[in-house]
Amino acid sequence: MSxxxxxxxxIANLKNLRFVVNYRRMWPYVxxxxxxxxxxxxxxxxxxxxxxxxxLALKPYMDLVMVDKSIQSPWYIPLGIVAxxxxxxxxxxxxxxxxxxVGSKITNALKYDLYKKLLTFPTExxxxxxxxxxxxxxxxxxxxxxxxxxxxxxxxxxxxxxxxSLVCVLxxxxxxxxxxxxxxxxxxxxxxxxxxxxxxxxxxxxxxADSAIITAYNETFAGNKTITSYNLEEHEINRFQWILKxxxxxxxxxxxxxxxxxxxxxxxxxxGIAAAIGYGSHLILTNQITSGNFVSFITALILLYTPVKNIxxxxxxxQFSFFAIETIFEQLDAKPSIADKEDAIELNSSDLNIxxxxxxxEYVENVPVLKNINLSVKKGQTIAFVGNSGGGKTTMVxxxxxxxxxxxxxxxxxxxxxxxxxxxxxxxNIAVVFQDNFLFSGTIRENILLGRENASExxxxxxxxxxxxxxFINSLEKGLDTEIGERGILLSGGQKQRVAIxxxxxxxxxxxxxxxxxSALDNKAxxxxxxxxxxxxxxxxxxxxxxxxxxIQNADLIAVINQGEIVERxxxxxxxxxxxxxxxxxxxMQFKKQENQPEIV
Numbered sequence: 001m002s003x004x005x006x007x008x009x010x011i012a013n014l015k016n017l018r019f020v021v022n023y024r025r026m027w028p029y030v031x032x033x034x035x036x037x038x039x040x041x042x043x044x045x046x047x048x049x050x051x052x053x054x055x056l057a058l059k060p061y062m063d064l065v066m067v068d069k070s071i072q073s074p075w076y077i078p079l080g081i082v083a084x085x086x087x088x089x090x091x092x093x094x095x096x097x098x099x100x101x102v103g104s105k106i107t108n109a110l111k112y113d114l115y116k117k118l119l120t121f122p123t124e125x126x127x128x129x130x131x132x133x134x135x136x137x138x139x140x141x142x143x144x145x146x147x148x149x150x151x152x153x154x155x156x157x158x159x160x161x162x163x164x165s166l167v168c169v170l171x172x173x174x175x176x177x178x179x180x181x182x183x184x185x186x187x188x189x190x191x192x193x194x195x196x197x198x199x200x201x202x203x204x205x206x207x208x209a210d211s212a213i214i215t216a217y218n219e220t221f222a223g224n225k226t227i228t229s230y231n232l233e234e235h236e237i238n239r240f241q242w243i244l245k246x247x248x249x250x251x252x253x254x255x256x257x258x259x260x261x262x263x264x265x266x267x268x269x270x271x272g273i274a275a276a277i278g279y280g281s282h283l284i285l286t287n288q289i290t291s292g293n294f295v296s297f298i299t300a301l302i303l304l305y306t307p308v309k310n311i312x313x314x315x316x317x318x319q320f321s322f323f324a325i326e327t328i329f330e331q332l333d334a335k336p337s338i339a340d341k342e343d344a345i346e347l348n349s350s351d352l353n354i355x356x357x358x359x360x361x362e363y364v365e366n367v368p369v370l371k372n373i374n375l376s377v378k379k380g381q382t383i384a385f386v387g388n389s390g391g392g393k394t395t396m397v398x399x400x401x402x403x404x405x406x407x408x409x410x411x412x413x414x415x416x417x418x419x420x421x422x423x424x425x426x427x428x429n430i431a432v433v434f435q436d437n438f439l440f441s442g443t444i445r446e447n448i449l450l451g452r453e454n455a456s457e458x459x460x461x462x463x464x465x466x467x468x469x470x471x472f473i474n475s476l477e478k479g480l481d482t483e484i485g486e487r488g489i490l491l492s493g494g495q496k497q498r499v500a501i502x503x504x505x506x507x508x509x510x511x512x513x514x515x516x517x518x519s520a521l522d523n524k525a526x527x528x529x530x531x532x533x534x535x536x537x538x539x540x541x542x543x544x545x546x547x548x549x550x551x552i553q554n555a556d557l558i559a560v561i562n563q564g565e566i567v568e569r570x571x572x573x574x575x576x577x578x579x580x581x582x583x584x585x586x587x588x589m590q591f592k593k594q595e596n597q598p599e600i601v
Contacts, residue, residue: 025329029109033102040098040150041157047091048161052169053084055300058292095154103150110142110328117331122338123403124363132215136207137331145324159307166304173297174289177276181301184272206254207327209247216240222487269305276301338405340422347425349414352379352510352541354400358409361395369395371564373409377557379510382542384552386586387561393545396561397513400543401430431509433533435516437500439488444473445480447488447499451506459506466535467502468528469495494529501532512542549587558583 030037118138126134170178220227220236227236280297283289289297359373370392377383385393398404399411402418411418418426431451439447448463449455455463464470464480472495476482488496504512514533530551546552553572560568560575560582567582568575575583 026106026325029106030102032109033105036098037102037150040095040102041153043091043095043098044154044157045161047088047095048158048163049165050084050088050091051162051303052165052300053080055166055169055296055303056172058296058299099150099154103146106150107142107146110146111139114138114142114328114331117334120336120339121334122336122405123398124337127363130211130215131218132211132213133208135214135218136211137327140210141324141327144320145328162307163304166300169300170297170304173293173300174280174283176283176288177280177297177301180275180279181272181304184268184275185304187268206247206250209243209250212243213240213247216243272305273298273301338402338423341420343420344422345416345420347413347421347429351414352429353377353414354511354541355412355415356396356409357412359399359406359411360408361399361404361406363404369564370399370406373564373566375559375566375569377541377543379541380539381556382537382544382552382554384544384546384555384558385561386546386549386552386558386583387567391561392564393561394515397432397515397543397545400511400513401427401432429509430511430513431504431507431536432513432515433497433500433504433536437488437496439484439491439496439499441484441486443478443481443483444469444499447484448480448502448506451503452508455506463502463506466505467498467532469498469502469532472498497529498532501529501536505536510540512537512540514542514544516545516547549583549590560586 115138118134167178167182170181216236216239227233276298280289280294284291284294354377356373356375359370360368361370362368373396375383385396387393395404399406400418402423405419413421413426440450445460448460451463452459460480464473473479484490484499488499491499514537544552544555552558555572557569558572558575559566562582568578570578575581576587578584
C-alpha cells in the first residue's frame with residue numbers, strides 16, 4: 001500500500017471515529033428522554049419483524065388452499081394478515097409519536113446550548129459572518145441533526161429486524177435460494193461506502209448556499225426602505241435568482257453523485273430475483289420445495305429488497321445528519337477569542353481610574369487601526385474623541401468593554417488590566433448609547449427594563465423622566481406598554497435614542513460611552529436628546545464620540561484622533577488656540593458651514 005493510500009485510510013478512520021465520538025456526545029441530550037427514546041426504538045422491532053408475517057402466511061395458503069385444496073374456507077388467513085398489519089400500523093403511529101416527542105426535546109436542548117454558545121462569541125465573530133450563516137448553523141443544523149438521527153435510527157432498527165425476520169423466512173423456505181439472495185444483497189451494499197467521500201464537499205457548499213437565501217430574506221426585511229428608495233428591486237431579484245441557480249446546480253450535483261445508486265440497486269436486485277425465480281423453478285420441478293415455499297420465498301425476497309432499491313434516496317439525509325452533528329459540535333467546541341481568565345476577578349472598585357497605555361489594535365493583521373495610544377482618564381471626567389471619519393474613535397471606546405481585545409499594550413482600571421476582570425463585572429460597570437441603538441421587539445417598558453430588570457416602578461419612571469420621555473409616554477394610549485415593533489420600527493429616531501438613554505440611565509453604570517448618540521437626529525430631536533444625555537452624564541465617567549463639536553465644548557479633555565493616533569489633546573479653549581491645529585480646522589469648518597446655512601423662518 002502506498003503512503004498516500006495509507007494516509008487516506010487513516011484520515012477516513014479518524015473521520016469515522018469522530019462521527020462515533022459525536023454520536024456519543026449526543027448522550028447528554030438523549031439521557032433526559034432515554035426511556036421514551038428506548039420505547040420508540042423497541043417498538044420498531046415488532047414493526048420490522050411483522051413484515052415477515054405476510055410472506056410466511058402465503059406458504060400454507062398456497063399449499064393447502066390453492067394446490068391441495070384441503071381447506072375450503074381459509075377465512076382466518078386473510079383475516080390474520082389484516083390483523084397483523086393493523087397492529088403494525090398502530091405500532092408505527094406510536095413509534096412516530098414517540099420519535100417526534102423525543103426529537104423535539106433533543107432539538108430544543110441542542111438549540112438552547114447553541115444559543116448560549118452564540119452569546120459567548122465576541123463582536124468580531126459577527127463581523128465575519130452574515131445572518132444566514134448564523135441562523136443556519138445555530139438553528140437549522142439542530143433540526144437536521146435530530147430529525148436525521150432519530151429517523152435514521154428508527155428506519156435502521158425497523159429494517160434490521162425486518163431483514164432478520166425475512167431472511168429467516170427465506171431460509172425456512174429454501175436455504176439454497178436464501179444463499180443466492182444474501183450474496184446479491186451483499187453486492188448491492190458494496191457501493192454505498194464510496195458515496196460518503198463524494199458528497200461531503202457538495203454538502204458544505206449547499207449549507208453556504210442555503211444560508212445565503214436566509215441572508216437575502218433578512219436583508220430584504222431590514223433594508224426594504226433602501227431597496228425601495230434606490231429602485232433596487234430588479235437588482236435584488238437578479239441577486240436572488242443567482243442564489244437559486246447556485247442551489248439548483250448543487251442539488252443537481254448531489255443527484256449526480258448519489259442517485260446513480262438507486263438504479264444500480266434495481267439492476268442488482270433484479271438479478272437476484274431473476275436468479276431466485278430461475279433456480280426456484282428448478283427446485284419446484286425436482287420437488288425439493290413446494291409452490292407455497294416458492295411463493296412465500298419470492299414475497300419475502302421482494303419485501304427484503306424493496307428498501308434496498310431505494311437506499312440512495314435516503315442516503316443524502318443520513319449523510320447530512322452526520323454532517324449536521326459534526327458541525328454542531330464544532331460550534332459547541334469553539335473557543336471564544338474573548339473570554340474570562342481562569343483567575344479573573346470582579347470589578348468592584350469605586351475609583352475607576354482608566355488608563356490606555358501603548359495600546360495598539362488592528363482588525364486585519366498588519367493593518368494597524370490604533371497606534372501607541374496613551375490616555376489617562378480620572379473618575380468623573382468627560383473625555384471626547386473627535387477626528388476624521390475612520391480615524392479610530394469608535395474603536396477606542398469599543399476596546400473598553402472588550403468588544404475587541406487589543407493587540408498590544410494595556411487598558412487598565414485602577415491599575416488592573418481589564419482582561420483580568422470578569423467580562424460580566426466589567427460590562428456591568430459600563431453603559432453604552434450607540435448612534436443607532438438596537439431596540440428589541442416588545443414594549444417600551446420591556447426595553448427600558450433591560451437596563452435593570454429588577455428596577456422598581458419608581459426607578460423606572462425616574463429613568464423615563466430623566467430621558468425626557470414622560471410627555472411622549474403620556475401621549476400613548478398604552479403608555480409604557482406600547483408595542484414598538486421589531487428593532488423599534490414604530491418609533492422615530494429621537495424616541496429610540498431616548499428609550500436607549502432611559503435604559504442606560506436605569507443601568508446606573510459609573511462609566512458611560514456615547515457613540516455619536518445625536519449625530520443622526522435633526523436639530524429639534526437633538527436638543528431634546530442632548531438634555532437627556534446631560535442628565536445621564538451627571539457624576540459619571542463619560543467617553544463621548546462627537547460629530548457636532550458644539551456638544552463637547554464643556555468636556556474635561558478632548559482628544560483628536562487621526563489615522564489611529566492622538567494628534568492633539570486638551571480642553572476646547574486650549575485646542576482652539578493651536579494655530580493650524582486639527583481641532584481648530586474641524587471647528588472652523590463646522591462653524592462656517594453653520595453660518596452658511598439659510599435661516600429657517
